[in-house]
Amino acid sequence: MSTNNNVLVYWAIIGLLLLTIVGLILKFVVLGRTGNEVDGRVTILLEPSERAIVLNEMRQFLAGIQQIVAAAERNDAAAIAKAAHPLGMAAAHAVPPGLPEKLPLEFKTLGRSVHQDFDRIAMDAEAVSDVRLSLRQLGESIKKCVACHATYQINQVTGAPR
Ligand code: HEC
Numbered sequence: 537m538s539t540n541n542n543v544l545v546y547w548a549i550i551g552l553l554l555l556t557i558v559g560l561i562l563k564f565v566v567l568g569r570t571g572n573e574v575d576g577r578v579t580i581l582l583e584p585s586e587r588a589i590v591l592n593e594m595r596q597f598l599a600g601i602q603q604i605v606a607a608a609e610r611n612d613a614a615a616i617a618k619a620a621h622p623l624g625m626a627a628a629h630a631v632p633p634g635l636p637e638k639l640p641l642e643f644k645t646l647g648r649s650v651h652q653d654f655d656r657i658a659m660d661a662e663a664v665s666d667v668r669l670s671l672r673q674l675g676e677s678i679k680k681c682v683a684c685h686a687t688y689q690i691n692q693v694t695g696a697p698r
Pocket residue numbers: 591592594595597598601642643644646647650677678680681682684685688689690691
């Protein structure tokens with residue numbers, strides 16, 4: 537084989553490798569494991585245990601919001617910080633391995649952004665003790681809860697249908 541042919545073969549191999557890498561990124565980072573639901577939302581398909589973890593996190597969001605609103609009504613910024621802090625990025629790091637690759641990129645981005653919002657709410661409540669600011673920040677953040685719920689649904693891969 538001439539040197540020219542060798543170069544072609546190298547490029548072909550590099551091209552195939554690049555395609556493989558792009559494919560893997562699409563599969564494991566961008567697309568997640570999804571289907572389409574009758575009501576138009578995208579269904580994310582998770583194992584029952586993974587679905588339980590995500591939904592548990594959701595209920596913690598709701599419980600935290602309840603505490604924040606109650607604390608704001610008492611004008612208690614310290615309690616707002618205390619309720620918001622556990623919902624921050626620290627909670628996001630507790631995600632089990634294997635779960636992130638099943639979640640679409642947009643879902644992960646929105647989720648991360650909500651966790652960051654709660655860190656921000658906690659930090660600002662501690663720094664400036666302004667409950668109206670906390671409520672405004674919370675209201676902005678809840679728009680992301682609404683947006684994500686309008687787009688996604690979670691079903692389990694195995695077990696009885698919901
Ligand atoms: C990145 C997307 C996303 C964000 C952000 C998000 N959720 Fe969810 N949430 C979901 C999905 C998906 C479900 C499951 C809905 C379904 O299967 O019908 C869910 C379910 C829930 C549930 C039901 C839990 C259960 O046990 O069934 C509650 C409560 C909830 N979310 C609250 C919130 C609150 C409050 C926020 C904002 C602070 C929030 N979520 C932010 C995606 C999200």
